[in-house]
Amino acid sequence: MRALMKLAMLILPFLLLGGCWDRTELNDLSLITALAFDKVENNMIQATAQLIIPQNQSGSGMMGAGGSGGGTAKKTTISFEKGFNIADALSKLQRKTTRKLFWGQCKIFIISDTLAKKGIHEQFDFLVRHPQPRERAYMFVSKGKAADALEVFPSVERSSSDALRKLSDLQTGFKITLEQLSQMLRGDSQAAALPIVKILPPKKSATDPLQTIPYIMGIAIFNKDAMIGELSGKVTRGVMWVRNEIQEYTVTYKTDETEGLVSLNPVKASVKLIPEIVGDQWMMTIKVNTEGDIVQNSTLLNPLSPDLLILLDKAFAKDVKERILQATNEVQHKWKVDIFDFAKEFHRKYPKQWEKEKNNWNELFPKVVVKVDIQAHILRPGLINSPAGVPMEEVKGR
Numbered sequence: 001m002r003a004l005m006k007l008a009m010l011i012l013p014f015l016l017l018g019g020c021w022d023r024t025e026l027n028d029l030s031l032i033t034a035l036a037f038d039k040v041e042n043n044m045i046q047a048t049a050q051l052i053i054p055q056n057q058s059g060s061g062m063m064g065a066g067g068s069g070g071g072t073a074k075k076t077t078i079s080f081e082k083g084f085n086i087a088d089a090l091s092k093l094q095r096k097t098t099r100k101l102f103w104g105q106c107k108i109f110i111i112s113d114t115l116a117k118k119g120i121h122e123q124f125d126f127l128v129r130h131p132q133p134r135e136r137a138y139m140f141v142s143k144g145k146a147a148d149a150l151e152v153f154p155s156v157e158r159s160s161s162d163a164l165r166k167l168s169d170l171q172t173g174f175k176i177t178l179e180q181l182s183q184m185l186r187g188d189s190q191a192a193a194l195p196i197v198k199i200l201p202p203k204k205s206a207t208d209p210l211q212t213i214p215y216i217m218g219i220a221i222f223n224k225d226a227m228i229g230e231l232s233g234k235v236t237r238g239v240m241w242v243r244n245e246i247q248e249y250t251v252t253y254k255t256d257e258t259e260g261l262v263s264l265n266p267v268k269a270s271v272k273l274i275p276e277i278v279g280d281q282w283m284m285t286i287k288v289n290t291e292g293d294i295v296q297n298s299t300l301l302n303p304l305s306p307d308l309l310i311l312l313d314k315a316f317a318k319d320v321k322e323r324i325l326q327a328t329n330e331v332q333h334k335w336k337v338d339i340f341d342f343a344k345e346f347h348r349k350y351p352k353q354w355e356k357e358k359n360n361w362n363e364l365f366p367k368v369v370v371k372v373d374i375q376a377h378i379l380r381p382g383l384i385n386s387p388a389g390v391p392m393e394e395v396k397g398r
């Protein structure tokens with residue numbers, strides 16, 4: 001009996017091991033790096049997948065997806081199919097793909113502006129319902145056909161999807177993930193915003209008209225699930241200030257005291273939204289605390305002079321305030337959709353008043369009085385003190 005118990009104890013662990021009977025070999029998978037959705041004839045959807053070419057992944061060098069005139073093989077290819085919806089299009093795409101489509105590497109989803117204006121409810125439902133799309137994948141709206149952004153190949157990165165992913169990670173422009181889009185569409189404001197993708201014209205030295213990159217410029221504004229307009233790159237900066245999404249970028253501004261420009265980098269910011277209701281008036285104070293270092297000074301002002309440094313700080317604060325007010329004015333009075341998520345702040349602080357007015361938020365949002373409180377400081381003047389290349393007798397505050 002004791003021997004049988006020992007034998008059972010030895011066999012039991014082996015029974016618990018799952019083994020790899022249901023494994024899927026990497027050689028049997030077709031890795032998707034990006035998906036683009038376009039509206040085509042007969043009200044159908046075209047799904048375009050950017051797929052990795054396995055045999056071209058071992059090459060080294062800096063040529064990326066396609067390289068330049070050196071003849072480096074492309075790292076990715078595209079395949080597309082049409083259907084009544086995304087699920088139908090992708091099922092047809094699978095039929096003409098020799099390997100099983102795998103979404104584990106798919107970090108980019110692009111929706112054409114034509115499709116976005118009709119509403120993205122069906123596309124969004126597929127992406128959040130299907131088990132394979134990643135919640136951290138980046139969402140974009142394309143200016144023109146979405147598939148075009150997947151056909152170009154950069155001279156440095158491995159693919160156009162890699163270029164978009166790295167541009168998003170740098171946070172020089174607006175960035176939204178699938179998870180964030182879900183939160184925006186289901187939030188109190190029921191408004192959303194997605195970065196706009198455009199294609200950079202190829203350089204004169206390019207050996208192929210497709211040798212270029214997609215880049216991020218501007219914001220597409222959504223009322224519920226439908227795109228209703230877009231914001232320029234300049235206004236986008238103001239939106240990013242309000243949403244507390246400014247991450248180490250350069251601010252260039254003028255001063256009232258002298259000619260020339262001052263550039264600060266990196267600029268960091270902390271932003272708080274402070275709601276207030278007085279009687280029937282709803283107000284939002286945008287409190288900003290920002291700082292940066294001087295990287296270029298073409299004025300005649302010496303930033304080491306305490307009095308002149310105060311002037312430079314005020315000019316910095318004035319520039320940031322103008323950017324914020326321009327963005328809030330355009331969003332509130334032209335598009336009238338709350339992409340700043342003011343609604344969440346009012347709901348959190350004034351739950352009873354919000355319950356009374358939440359159904360009228362689209363009419364109330366444009367009437368919210370916006371106040372801006374800026375605390376801006378220049379931390380360091382750079383590696384030199386006074387303006388370079390200017391005689392000392394011309395420098396103010398030396």
